[in-house]
Amino acid sequence: MKKNNDLKEEQQKVCERYQSPAFFCGEEEKLGIALKSLTKSPIYGVRRARKDDTCGWYLWAGEFSDSEDFFSPMHVGHISEILPIAQKYLALAPGFKFIIDKNGYEDVWYEPESNGSE
Known part of the structure; x- marks a missing residue:
């Protein structure tokens, strides 16, 4: 497990490499x-805008499913x-995606949200 400062x-380096402002997630955010x-x-990641107690990230592997139970909420602190x-991608701004x-x-890459679909 990485120390918080190292992480x-x-x-921050990942954000600089991809010219993204840093939007750090709190460990208690989901x-x-x-x-x-x-x-x-x-492994895929898509970041949407923050809402309530969520940081906006959705993570999955393999094939995407639009099934209602595909995603489960999890505190960011457990991702390690x-x-x-x-972990190193989780400060990228909303609109960023990774594989x-x-x-x-x-x-x-950065892809502005248009209609909210994958």
Whole structure:
């Protein structure tokens, strides 16, 4: 597990690399994560605008599903245990998306929200 300062530095570097302002998530904020999909690859992340107690991130692996129970809420503070490979991307601003895998593949881009669909 990374120390909070080390993680923030790593997140800041990712933001700089992709020319994004840093929108750090609080450990008590929630994100949507498709827990049942995490054995698959690649890993996808999409950040929407913050709302209430959520940071706006949705994370899943493999094929996306629009099923109502696809995503489960989880506190950001647990991501280090569940999906540590995604941690460094979580300060990217709303509108950013990423695809990564455990072999080092990384694709990060900004896509303004238009109709809210994937």
